[in-house]
Amino acid sequence: MNVLVVGKGGREHALVWKLAQSQRIDKLYAAPGNPGMTALAECVDIRVDTPVAEREKLVGEIERLVAFAHERQIELTVVGPDDALAGGIVDRFRASGLAIFGPTEAAARIESSKVFAKELMERVGVPTARHQSFTDSQAARAYIREQGAPIVVKASGLAAGKGAVICHRVDQALAAAHEMLDEGVLGGAGRQIVVEEYMAGEEASLFALCDGEHFITLTPAQDHKAIYADDQGPNTGGMGAYAPAPVMTPALVRDAEERVIRPVLAEMRRLGTPYQGVLYCGMMCTDAGVKVVEFNARLGDPECQILMPLLKTDLVDLLIAACNGRLDQVQVECAPGAAVCVVMASDGYPQGYEKGFEIRGLEAFADRDDLFVFHAGTAQRDGRFFTDGGRVLGVTATDADIQTAVAKAYSAVDQIAFANAYCRRDIAYRALGRA
Ligand code: AMP
Ligand code: GLY
8 A cells, every 4th residue: 555654844754664564565655755765655845844834834734745645546544733733634644545644633633732632531530730821911921920830831822842831940931931921932832821830850751652442551751851971951852762761660550541642532532623633642651650741632752763763563453453443452562672763963953053964884774774865954965964944863773671672772973973063961861870
């Protein structure tokens, strides 16, 4: 069958890499894709990665992709990025008779509206931070003063990872609320905000493949959002990840399945917007069980770059079962070892950075089955690769345990060179600290 992957990052390269192993694939396409995928998939220049804030442009690109999918007889489409989901790509594909794996625009509100997600959790008693939502800044500021610090101020809408401000002092929280509500620094995304209790503890991410009714959870993972070692500095899209995350014990996974995922899926069905797609549960792991930090409506990046190498089951089989509401009839097999991904970025990211530098040393990893270099921000000219984004590459290693996988990933990182390269040197430190 012909399969299309939507997106252009390391997450989508990992999806293409995994799908390419399926016997059922005739041809793979990616829109817009990236240079790392070209050996496995045909990349099409349709920009469904356009931010949802530019809705008209995004919807136009989605229409182009629908036409393309008919023309190339695409039988299954998999969506990576949140903007395309919030822009209704799944609704448009389905309305046009095309099979697609991902939540509808209404279901994707679980990520694109934090107010929606919080209200849903409150209704069905999912454990999460105590909160209130506001559009009026005076009311928000009064609540912040009443609650005190530490406290978290969040834009309700999609804000490209910049929407949550962790405030250790009341004045920071007052300023964040003022900037979002009165000054509109995050545009429409910040017109409504959620102010919530700060939760202490260690986070992990649990990914559930959902078919509207049934679900299957993958190996629990942990990502590293902050730019600097020891989780210091501003948040990024993610500087590395590893799985399994020991903080999320089998008991906590069961707790998340029963007290979070199952009630959320039931409530989404009750609302008439059944959830089909990946439910990404950002969880705070506490002695009293898990608490939800956030939901996303998609796979994580870089988490996908570790989860795909750990997944033994044919991904096409899984996705088709999910599209047909039959996830209860499939078994998922995850490899027993560990996987670690180190993101190599352009120095300066997540703020400004230079790009256009040649990347050397990639050839050594082309044929390995325990080391993968997934591309994110790269460009290709005359058979050579150049840096073209903030997150440039994701270097993933698998091995029997985290320690060996970490060492292997960093030894690969040290063989890859480009000017202004930056990576964190402490990926998986929390797991290593437990060993
Ligand atoms: P979000 O935008 O909701 O994904 O939040 C981004 C990051 O901010 C999360 O991954 C957490 O590390 C942190 N965070 C968000 N909400 C809270 C909270 N209530 N307590 C502590 N940390 C939080
Ligand atoms: N790694 C965080 C995310 O994908 O949102």
